[in-house]
Amino acid sequence: MPDMQQFADVVHVRRRQLGLSLAAVAAQGGPSEPTMVRIESGESPPLRMATFSKLDHVLQWTEGSAATAYEGGHPTPRGSAVVGAPAGEVVISYSALGDFVEVSAELRRLADEIENSELSDVVDRLRTLISPHIGKVASAMLRSQGESGHVSPTWVAQALEDFWAVPPDDITPARTNANKRRRALARELRREESDD
Numbered sequence: 001m002p003d004m005q006q007f008a009d010v011v012h013v014r015r016r017q018l019g020l021s022l023a024a025v026a027a028q029g030g031p032s033e034p035t036m037v038r039i040e041s042g043e044s045p046p047l048r049m050a051t052f053s054k055l056d057h058v059l060q061w062t063e064g065s066a067a068t069a070y071e072g073g074h075p076t077p078r079g080s081a082v083v084g085a086p087a088g089e090v091v092i093s094y095s096a097l098g099d100f101v102e103v104s105a106e107l108r109r110l111a112d113e114i115e116n117s118e119l120s121d122v123v124d125r126l127r128t129l130i131s132p133h134i135g136k137v138a139s140a141m142l143r144s145q146g147e148s149g150h151v152s153p154t155w156v157a158q159a160l161e162d163f164w165a166v167p168p169d170d171i172t173p174a175r176t177n178a179n180k181r182r183r184a185l186a187r188e189l190r191r192e193e194s195d196d
Contacts, residue, residue: 008041
């Protein structure tokens with residue numbers, strides 16, 4: 001099942017990277033403005049192949065990239081030497097991502113403790129950069145929770161709990177809504193664990 005939040009983020013970020021307005025997307029042969037609004041809000045109905053083709057064209061992705069991104073993969077920009085990953089992007093392990101989250105939590109506590117607004121601003125920027133990756137991890141955990149009936153109490157779950165205690169600024173409305181749902185589910189899972 002597609003993660004509409006992740007797909008919304010991928011499309012939104014790519015459109016912004018290319019400096020395209022919603023009107024420019026439609027004018028250049030992409031989906032219409034209303035369709036783009038639904039896609040980028042994460043509330044689009046299932047997409048047709050014609051829409052994927054239009055997205056590939058206007059977002060300068062290789063053929064089939066939008067459909068790949070819709071299914072949770074990575075689109076390939078035209079001219080990229082790496083297939084399946086955007087140019088300049090690297091894969092990061094859950095462990096390394098967990099380290100980033102732990103460091104950002106430590107920095108947040110330090111900034112609050114010493115009441116340093118400049119450090120607080122830097123920590124907020126770091127958290128905003130980490131947020132989309134945390135969302136992907138959370139989505140994967142929630143999908144596995146649905147399949148197996150539980151989320152195992154790993155460092156990832158703890159890191160997410162700490163990370164979500166102070167939500168970062170979300171760059172898209174769809175991400176804000178998805179993160180609210182993830183936070184609510186995390187609270188529910190913690191209640192279930194404490195009842196056991």
